[in-house]
Amino acid sequence: MNRLKDLIKKHFSSFAFFYHYLGSKVFIAFFLSVAVSFLDGLGLTMFFPLLQVVGVEAVGSESSDLGNLTYLMDGIESLGISLTLGSVLIIMLVFFTFKGVAFYFSYVYRIILQQSFIRKLRVNLLDGLNRMSFKRFILSDAGRIQNTLSGEVNSVSTSFNAYFASFEQVIMLVVYIGFAFFLDAKFALLVCLGGGLTHFLYKIIYKKTTVASYSLTEYNNVFQGQIIQHVGNFKYLKASGRVNTYGDRLKETVSNIEESRKRMGVLSSIGGAAREPLMVGIIVLVIFIQIKFLEGNLGTMLISLMFFYRGLSALVSLQQSWNSYLGVSGSMANMQSFLQLLKETREEDGTIKVDQFKEKISLEKVGFSYGETKILKNIHLDISKNESIAFVGESGSGKTTLVNLLAALLPESEGEIKVDGIPIKQLHKESYQKRIGYVSQDAVIFNDTIFNNVTFWAKPTPENWERFTQSIEKASLKEFLSELPEGAETLLGNNGINLSGGQKQRISIARELYKDIDILILDEATSALDSETEKVIQDSIESLQGNFTLLIVAHRLSTIRNVDRVVLMDKGEIVDMDSFDKLIQKQDRFRRMVELQEL
Numbered sequence: 001m002n003r004l005k006d007l008i009k010k011h012f013s014s015f016a017f018f019y020h021y022l023g024s025k026v027f028i029a030f031f032l033s034v035a036v037s038f039l040d041g042l043g044l045t046m047f048f049p050l051l052q053v054v055g056v057e058a059v060g061s062e063s064s065d066l067g068n069l070t071y072l073m074d075g076i077e078s079l080g081i082s083l084t085l086g087s088v089l090i091i092m093l094v095f096f097t098f099k100g101v102a103f104y105f106s107y108v109y110r111i112i113l114q115q116s117f118i119r120k121l122r123v124n125l126l127d128g129l130n131r132m133s134f135k136r137f138i139l140s141d142a143g144r145i146q147n148t149l150s151g152e153v154n155s156v157s158t159s160f161n162a163y164f165a166s167f168e169q170v171i172m173l174v175v176y177i178g179f180a181f182f183l184d185a186k187f188a189l190l191v192c193l194g195g196g197l198t199h200f201l202y203k204i205i206y207k208k209t210t211v212a213s214y215s216l217t218e219y220n221n222v223f224q225g226q227i228i229q230h231v232g233n234f235k236y237l238k239a240s241g242r243v244n245t246y247g248d249r250l251k252e253t254v255s256n257i258e259e260s261r262k263r264m265g266v267l268s269s270i271g272g273a274a275r276e277p278l279m280v281g282i283i284v285l286v287i288f289i290q291i292k293f294l295e296g297n298l299g300t301m302l303i304s305l306m307f308f309y310r311g312l313s314a315l316v317s318l319q320q321s322w323n324s325y326l327g328v329s330g331s332m333a334n335m336q337s338f339l340q341l342l343k344e345t346r347e348e349d350g351t352i353k354v355d356q357f358k359e360k361i362s363l364e365k366v367g368f369s370y371g372e373t374k375i376l377k378n379i380h381l382d383i384s385k386n387e388s389i390a391f392v393g394e395s396g397s398g399k400t401t402l403v404n405l406l407a408a409l410l411p412e413s414e415g416e417i418k419v420d421g422i423p424i425k426q427l428h429k430e431s432y433q434k435r436i437g438y439v440s441q442d443a444v445i446f447n448d449t450i451f452n453n454v455t456f457w458a459k460p461t462p463e464n465w466e467r468f469t470q471s472i473e474k475a476s477l478k479e480f481l482s483e484l485p486e487g488a489e490t491l492l493g494n495n496g497i498n499l500s501g502g503q504k505q506r507i508s509i510a511r512e513l514y515k516d517i518d519i520l521i522l523d524e525a526t527s528a529l530d531s532e533t534e535k536v537i538q539d540s541i542e543s544l545q546g547n548f549t550l551l552i553v554a555h556r557l558s559t560i561r562n563v564d565r566v567v568l569m570d571k572g573e574i575v576d577m578d579s580f581d582k583l584i585q586k587q588d589r590f591r592r593m594v595e596l597q598e599l
Contacts, residue, residue: 014325017336039098110161113164114161117160121153128339133345133347144221144338146228151220151224152335153335155328158328162327162328165317172310172314176314213326218330219253219260222253264327268327351426351428352426353427362382363415366405367412367414374572376398376405378415388546388552389552390552390553390560391554392560393569393570400523403521406519407436436518436519439525441525443507445492445499447494455514467516475510475513509525517548522550523553524554545562563580566580566583566590
């Protein structure tokens with residue numbers, strides 16, 4: 001059984017991929033396709049008795065001329081049905097009516113399968129991304145992530161249609177050829193040989209289409225990454241006169257994308273243009289051979305031709321559908337490898353849930369590395385509940401990395417971090433992180449109302465409005481809110497374009513306070529603010545001291561004068577820690593930092 005699964009994964013990886021999401025439902029779709037083809041075939045066979053009953057002598061009137069169709073006609077008559085014009089027409093109508101019903105159910109069912117597949121795929125991607133470790137995320141290609149979650153899903157949806165259309169055409173081809181062999185094996189064999197020759201043309205098209213598809217996927221990943229950077233750095237690019245220069249990079253990538261699309265379009269057009277000439281050419285050649293050299297029966301030949309016209313149509317449709325599938329095969333490969341990446345980078349999680357931070361966080365000989373590069377080493381630190389601690393040091397000293405460890409964003413490479421005596425690796429991370437508020441230098445503002453930004457889209461119940469009001473007051477936003485015509489329902493625009501830096505930061509702080517947190521992390525939250533705004537934020541922060549455990553990564557030292565302890569870091573190690581005033585006296589390095597900022 002395992003060997004069979006491995007065989008399917010190796011040679012039918014796309015089928016295994018679809019089956020993973022849809023299960024046995026895919027076989028129902030195949031069964032409906034068989035029903036459509038079989039009923040169509042039965043309907044077509046009734047043309048021969050129809051020709052006989054209307055007196056077309058050319059088809060042959062002797063039963064010996066009917067070949068295997070004799071069994072079909074004898075079977076109908078054994079049911080007590082006389083082969084008259086009326087009965088034959090009714091039987092044909094019944095077969096094609098049932099075929100229409102089967103086709104309707106087959107088509108609708110495939111639409112339902114596609115919707116189910118895409119919905120499950122999108123949910124799986126989002127869940128996988130949410131469970132991806134932060135360490136691997138920051139090393140990942142943002143363009144690929146965005147392209148896979150958006151554009152590539154649509155391409156995979158196209159591949160689903162093309163793949164199942166190909167299977168449907170295979171089934172139809174097999175059924176039609178089966179009927180044709182039943183009628184006239186020699187004639188059927190000749191047409192199959194002719195149809196097989198078309199494979200060589202389409203094999204070349206398939207190969208070139210696959211190459212173009214993989215190139216298209218790669219260029220789309222690059223383009224998405226460039227768009228993210230273009231939008232994120234638009235102000236700088238515009239102010240520095242480089243917006244068009246960077247835009248030229250995007251235009252070059254766009255040209256590469258469209259060149260790949262053009263190649264795929266040309267290849268598809270070649271396949272479409274060759275369809276009718278190939279099909280008619282094969283039929284003409286086979287009829288000539290059959291009549292000239294094999295003395296074939298015209299009657300069975302005519303019916304066989306109907307089957308083969310359908311069969312060859314199915315063959316060419318199969319080739320086109322498969323070529324369409326190959327046109328997005330790069331997207332399929334990218335999707336499968338990305339899902340595998342999400343699986344491999346899934347964050348390990350503990351099982352112990354955290355309802356509240358109660359006593360202290362302890363770091364014992366903690367170190368952290370990216371590969372061979374050591375970022376933190378031999379960190380010893382105890383942080384008590386409701387204590388305020390500031391981390392200071394030059395850029396690259398490890399301040400932010402240490403805070404990321406405390407927030408369980410990164411796993412310690414050495415040593416151990418304990419929260420209330422429990423190793424942080426054993427904690428259920430989401431429950432722990434829900435007790436943490438996080439405000440960074442680049443304030444996170446969503447394109448929505450102030451209320452939704454602070455409450456994170458909570459329902460506007462009286463209880464939530466009360467919590468919202470309290471958060472606004474603690475973050476010193478009450479006066480600002482009262483000056484807005486629409487108050488809490490004011491739309492903030494893309495990334496808070498309508499707000500000042502200080503207003504963004506205060507809204508970020510209000511959002512974290514709304515959460516009912518125990519720990520508030522401020523990662524250089526005031527470094528980009530002017531002095532007046534910084535003073536307002538500082539007052540807001542100081543009003544929170546004693547009520548929350550404050551972990552502050554500080555560049556502007558004026559904001560940390562009143563914290564309980566200052567931790568001085570250098571080259572990934574803790575140099576010293578004490579109160580602000582005592583550290584000035586003890587450490588020349590810290591004193592110089594203070595003097596340079598003229599405090």
